[in-house]
């Protein structure tokens with residue numbers, strides 16, 4: 001029987017990797033990811049997890065070690081955050097382009113400067129286009145469940161891609177939450193052993209990561225794109241099967257009291273749980289507001305976003321990152337793209353908030369909704385965005 | 393992979409992640425295409441010391457049945473390192489068209 005345990009989410013994520021029976025963990029500790037890899041190091045050192053733990057001198061090396069590990073057919077796990085993900089950046093592209101499955105938990109953290117160890121989605125947004133499957137989670141249970149799903153998705157022979165699971169730094173990683181852990185045998189039935197079709201093997205040599213001449217580079221990128229888009233089918237299958245086996249259901253985009261809402265709020269990650277409180281409060285006051293929470297960040301669920309937002313009058317998208325001098329809110333930009341060709345679509349308002357660890361409270365989300373509606377009523381600068389809570 | 397010319401391969405023809413599944417096929421790659429100059433060996437000066445063989449970064453210099461060192465022009469990139477390193481000044485780089 002599955003058991004419920006009160007546990008810090010970071011440790012629960014490490015326990016999920018243990019349940020997935022990972023073969024190799026390579027990581028470099030960085031706040032706020034540290035507890036995840038510390039706990040895994042403990043598990044390996046104590047003989048509770050039969051895996052190789054490769055401590056490296058940098059994140060660049062950590063992810064490089066993961067490439068090699070996945071390439072020989074070992075189930076591979078890593079975790080990082082903020083600057084660590086930035087230092088990995090070069091290798092992040094390599095892992096997906098070489099079709100090497102692995103799971104990376106990102107304890108989302110703001111990017112320097114100024115130095116901030118606190119959470120936002122800047123690190124995730126900086127790797128949006130790197131070709132990984134990417135999932136945002138909102139609480140500890142979802143983190144555990146989606147780490148397990150991530151292995152299954154990425155290692156599927158039709159997919160063979162690395163998967164990132166985004167977990168808000170501190171706001172989620174350092175919370176103690178009740179978590180339902182599946183039994184090891186249940187996980188084993190859900191998660192078959194990983195096999196790469198062309199692993200590095202001295203008896204059957206292959207070359208991985210060879211250079212690509214101009215005559216072939218475009219074709220490789222097209223193949224990579226098609227493969228990532230086709231992974232969506234498997235992602236849905238895996239979530240469906242997980243739901244059947246474990247009773248917890250996941251979707252590319254999830255809603256909360258959104259069906260008849262005139263005004264929709266959208267946000268990714270753990271802040272959505274606070275936003276739900278706001279929605280409840282406003283609903284109790286008779287306002288037709290709802291929440292839309294994208295979970296699958298890549299491949300981006302354009303169709304689902306369109307379906308779930310097109311009938312609202314106002315859609316307020318909150319980004320916890322900023323595209324400087326570009327789109328403003330990276331999530332909002334994709335939402336607008338989803339809706340561009342629709343005849344009937346909501347007015348879309350882009351809000352940037354929750355940067356560098358700053359909370360958005362229940363009252364804060366109410367202010368964001370009110371301000372969003374005000375912007376629409378005033379008809380002011382719909383193409384731009386506003387910072388929430390910035391001191392002028 | 394079906395045998396097509398390089399320029400005919402479509403994205404569907406590629407192995408996953410562009411993995412090369414045929415071992416050792418880098419030997420088919422004609423790096424000799426890169427050169428504009430090629431080494432000419434002067435047997436009057438050469439003492440068969442083999443330094444050119446050691447220094448050639450392409451590993452394309454071998455000695456023949458009589459012990460003379462020759463460059464395999466299928467691979468020689470024309471870098472000229474052999475000519476610089478030869479202690480007997482026995483190698484001259486000449487333009488390809490002068491060949």
Ligand code: SF4
Pocket residue numbers: 433437438439440441442443444445461477478479480481482483
């Ligand atoms: S380095 Fe010069 S002298 Fe020595 S073998 Fe080569 S060509 Fe002859």
Ligand code: SF4
Pocket residue numbers: 430431447448449450451452453463467468469470471472473474475
């Ligand atoms: S020119 Fe360069 S590549 Fe060619 S034989 Fe001499 S050293 Fe080797």
